[in-house]
Amino acid sequence: VDIIEEEVLDRKQSLLKISSLYVSKVKALYLVGMDRIGKNIIAKTTLNNIKHMYDASCFVECDESSNDSYKSSCHILEQLKVESKPRNLKDVPKMLKLVMIKKRVIIVFDNVI
Structure with a gap:
C-alpha cells in the first residue's frame, strides 16, 4: 500500500491511539466519520504497522x-x-x-x- 508520508504524519495522534488499543488486545476497532477525513489512510497504515505480528x-x-x-x-x-x-x-x-x-x-x- 503506497501512502504519502505527509498524510501519515498529519494523522500521527490517531495512529498512536490505535497502536495503544492494539497493545491492550482490542478484538475489533471501528473508524467512523465523515468522508474524506483520512480513515482509509489510518486503516491501511495501521495494518501495515502490525500485520507482521x-x-x-x-x-x-x-x-x-x-x-x-x-x-x-x-x-x-x-x-x-x-x-x-x-x-x-x-x-x-x-x-x-x-x-x-x-x-x-x-x-x-x-x-x-
Whole structure:
C-alpha cells in the first residue's frame, strides 16, 4: 500500500491511539466519520504497522457496485493464504472459520456501509 508520508504524519495522534488499543488486545476497532477525513489512510497504515505480528492479513475494500460475492470471497481467502478455492458460496464460511482457528489473522474492511 503506497501512502504519502505527509498524510501519515498529519494523522500521527490517531495512529498512536490505535497502536495503544492494539497493545491492550482490542478484538475489533471501528473508524467512523465523515468522508474524506483520512480513515482509509489510518486503516491501511495501521495494518501495515502490525500485520507482521499475524500469520495472515487482509485488506478488503467494500464496493457497493460489486455484486460478485464469490469473487470477493475468493480474494479474501487468497489474501489469508488459503490455497484452495471454495466450490461455492456455502463453502466460504467453513473455510474462513478453519483459517481463523488455525492462524492468527487480521482483516480490515474499508468502506463498509
